[in-house]
Amino acid sequence: MYHPTVARLTYRGLLGRRRALILFALPALLLAISVAVRLLTGADDQTAANVLGGFALATMVPLIGVIAGTGAIGPEIDDGSVVYLLSKPVKRTSIILTKLTVAAGVSVAFSAVPTLIAGFLLNGNSRQIAVAYAVAAAVASVAYSAIFLLLGTVTRHAVVASLVYALVWESLFGSLIPGARTLSVQQWALSLAQRIAGEGAVDAEVGLPLALTLLVAVTVAATAFAAHKLRSLTLGGEE
Amino acid sequence: MPPETRTTAASGRQQGAAPDVIHNIGYRTYDGPRLGRGYARRSLYAQSLRGAYGLGRSAKSKVMPMILFGVMCLPAAIVVAVAVSTKMNKLPMEYTRYAIWLQLVIGLYLAAQAPQSVSRDLRFRTVPLYFSRPIERVDYVVAKFAAMASALFVLTATPLLILYVGALLAKMDFAVQTKGFAYGLASVTLLSLFYAGIGLVVAALTPRRGFGVAAVIAVLTIPYGAVSTIQNIALASDNIRAVEWLGLFSPITLIDGVQTAFLSATSAFPDGHGPGTGAGTVYLLVVLALIAGSYGLLMRRYRKAGL
Numbered sequence: 001m002y003h004p005t006v007a008r009l010t011y012r013g014l015l016g017r018r019r020a021l022i023l024f025a026l027p028a029l030l031l032a033i034s035v036a037v038r039l040l041t042g043a044d045d046q047t048a049a050n051v052l053g054g055f056a057l058a059t060m061v062p063l064i065g066v067i068a069g070t071g072a073i074g075p076e077i078d079d080g081s082v083v084y085l086l087s088k089p090v091k092r093t094s095i096i097l098t099k100l101t102v103a104a105g106v107s108v109a110f111s112a113v114p115t116l117i118a119g120f121l122l123n124g125n126s127r128q129i130a131v132a133y134a135v136a137a138a139v140a141s142v143a144y145s146a147i148f149l150l151l152g153t154v155t156r157h158a159v160v161a162s163l164v165y166a167l168v169w170e171s172l173f174g175s176l177i178p179g180a181r182t183l184s185v186q187q188w189a190l191s192l193a194q195r196i197a198g199e200g201a202v203d204a205e206v207g208l209p210l211a212l213t214l215l216v217a218v219t220v221a222a223t224a225f226a227a228h229k230l231r232s233l234t235l236g237g238e239e
Numbered sequence: 240m241p242p243e244t245r246t247t248a249a250s251g252r253q254q255g256a257a258p259d260v261i262h263n264i265g266y267r268t269y270d271g272p273r274l275g276r277g278y279a280r281r282s283l284y285a286q287s288l289r290g291a292y293g294l295g296r297s298a299k300s301k302v303m304p305m306i307l308f309g310v311m312c313l314p315a316a317i318v319v320a321v322a323v324s325t326k327m328n329k330l331p332m333e334y335t336r337y338a339i340w341l342q343l344v345i346g347l348y349l350a351a352q353a354p355q356s357v358s359r360d361l362r363f364r365t366v367p368l369y370f371s372r373p374i375e376r377v378d379y380v381v382a383k384f385a386a387m388a389s390a391l392f393v394l395t396a397t398p399l400l401i402l403y404v405g406a407l408l409a410k411m412d413f414a415v416q417t418k419g420f421a422y423g424l425a426s427v428t429l430l431s432l433f434y435a436g437i438g439l440v441v442a443a444l445t446p447r448r449g450f451g452v453a454a455v456i457a458v459l460t461i462p463y464g465a466v467s468t469i470q471n472i473a474l475a476s477d478n479i480r481a482v483e484w485l486g487l488f489s490p491i492t493l494i495d496g497v498q499t500a501f502l503s504a505t506s507a508f509p510d511g512h513g514p515g516t517g518a519g520t521v522y523l524l525v526v527l528a529l530i531a532g533s534y535g536l537l538m539r540r541y542r543k544a545g546l
Contacts, residue, residue, distance in 0.1 A: 075447060159450075
């Protein structure tokens with residue numbers, strides 16, 4: 001189900017060119033902020049949770065997810081070169097699974113790992129905050145990659161659609177309407193962080209069993225639907 | 240004009256072959272009115288502005304800008320409805336605060352429309368076709384810049400107009416409302432120019448559409464996320480001066496700082512610690528420098544575009 005050549009091409013598409021600039025700039029910014037904050041205020045659990053929750057998990061992880069998830073398939077469909085891939089004797093399900101693996105791997109590497117390092121820089125993993133947020137970032141990355149990969153196969157405006165979900169739904173509606181938080185990858189990941197971190201270090205809106213069920217369900221459903229969409233893909237012209 | 244024929248001497252090598260002939264079949268040069276550079280520039284401006292709302296393009300490309308326009312106006316209508324029905328004597332929201340509050344929608348609109356305005360011309364190498372018309376590089380850049388800024392102005396000023404008309408219909412104080420509305424308009428004018436510059440520069444540097452969208456949104460939201468996180472931490476450690484100056488490092492806080500200092504807005508900075516007049520001057524200078532800088536960068540970008 002994993003096709004090395006497809007994986008190599010996807011890696012090259014994701015990490016080649018200027019796309020990699022954003023992917024490297026975001027974690028670098030997070031680490032710079034962490035160092036600055038540590039120097040300004042010293043080690044403090046609440047500050048660490050603010051930076052990791054407010055910047056890393058709320059802004060950085062969704063954006064990296066958007067770039068990796070839509071970038072894994074969007075440009076190929078956009079410029080039509082996906083037909084060369086689809087005309088090869090490779091199962092389309094395994095194309096999707098390979099691209100998902102690569103996208104998830106890239107976003108975990110660029111979001112969870114820096115989050116872990118930033119956590120250690122901020123408060124030396126006191127009360128397991130660094131590990132908790134890193135696990136949350138990793139889980140959220142996988143779910144985001146699956147969702148945004150699906151959007152990449154569904155619409156030509158995948159990046160805008162993903163950003164609408166990540167920014168408008170999770171940030172704007174999430175902060176205004178409490179009910180919207182139940183349906184948010186970020187909150188599901190946070191409930192996992194809540195379980196790992198020390199008592200009262202992380203607040204989540206959703207219970208852990210529900211969150212895990214939803215995470216797995218959304219990831220699997222999005223992947224299955226993406227595979228289905230790719231099987232029946234038709235190429236349109238440029239508007 | 241009767242068709243004439245003119246014969247040329249046959250080439251020396253082919254003695255005896257039929258002589259080469261160029262027939263004048265009556266082509267005439269265009270001698271009607273030429274509309275010139277100004278007209279081409281106005282057309283490009285109008286076409287780009289209409290394109291920013293999907294007018295004159297496919298139905299699919301109207302969906303996103305129209306939805307975002309609706310989302311932008313809806314809260315204003317709700318605010319007016321609430322204010323009128325509960326008989327308030329002033330609006331529950333300042334004019335200047337509106338754009339800051341809905342900055343995500345403005346950002347998304349810019350991210351969706353700036354790449355369609357400039358990236359497609361670059362990607363499909365149609366830029367040289369524009370320059371085969373009597374327009375210069377400066378005309379192209381100015382027209383695109385003005386069109387994007389106007390589109391953003393329509394997006395941000397319409398809800399303010401709804402608020403203003405609603406406030407007047409509810410018989411609120413005319414002078415106060417007019418002053419607030421004028422300040423609001425000044426603020427969104429600056430915001431439109433500033434955002435248009437940022438969006439076009441980023442889009443012009445990234446011709447691939449999907450990536451351009453992500454890059455524009457990243458440039459707008461990442462600094463904001465970083466700045467507000469650090470501002471909150473600075474506030475928690477009672478470092479108020481740092482809160483004031485940190486706003487210089489993200490687009491929307493720059494606008495917020497300018498309008499707090501000069502347009503009597505309440506700052507959206509944590510705890511309302513916006514810059515005073517002194518720091519506000521720096522904010523204004525930075526905004527103006529960035530607008531000028533983005534214009535300069537666009538001019539540089541198009542020096543060799545598509546050739």
